[in-house]
Amino acid sequence: MTAWIINLLGLAVIGLIILWFWLSHPKSLHAAGSQPIEISVADGVYTPARIEVSAGKPITLRFVRRDPSPCAEKVMFDSLGMSADLPVNKPTDVTLTPPQPGEYEFTCQMHMYHGALIAK
Numbered sequence: 001m002t003a004w005i006i007n008l009l010g011l012a013v014i015g016l017i018i019l020w021f022w023l024s025h026p027k028s029l030h031a032a033g034s035q036p037i038e039i040s041v042a043d044g045v046y047t048p049a050r051i052e053v054s055a056g057k058p059i060t061l062r063f064v065r066r067d068p069s070p071c072a073e074k075v076m077f078d079s080l081g082m083s084a085d086l087p088v089n090k091p092t093d094v095t096l097t098p099p100q101p102g103e104y105e106f107t108c109q110m111h112m113y114h115g116a117l118i119a120k
C-alpha cells in the first residue's frame with residue numbers, strides 16, 4: 001500500500017515537472033489582422049517572445065518598455081537591418097515586413113533580450 005502511494009506521488013511529481021516546462025515555454029502569439037502587436041519589455045524578456053506572422057505582409061509591433069535599465073533601451077532586428085529606441089513606458093511602434101518565410105530574431109543591443117518573428 002505504501003509503495004503504491006509513493007508510486008502515485010512520483011507520477012504526480014513527474015506530471016508537475018512536465019506541466020511546468022510546458023507552461024514556462026516562451027509564449028507564442030499568432031498575429032492576425034492589422035492590429036499592432038503589443039510586446040512588453042520587462043525583466044529580461046519580451047512578452048510575447050515568439051510571434052507568428054505572415055511573410056510579405058507589413059506588421060506593427062508595439063513595444064512597451066517597462067524595464068528602466070539601459071539594457072532594454074534599444075530593440076534591434078539584425079536580419080532586417082532595423083532598430084528602434086524604446087523610451088520607458090512610452091509605447092513605440094515598429095512597422096516592418098518580413099520579406100520571406102523564416103525566423104527573424106530581435107534582441108536588445110546586448111543580446112540579452114531575445115525574441116523572434118516566425119514568418120510563414
Ligand SMILES: [Cu+2]
Binds near residue numbers: 108111112
Ligand atoms: Cu540588453
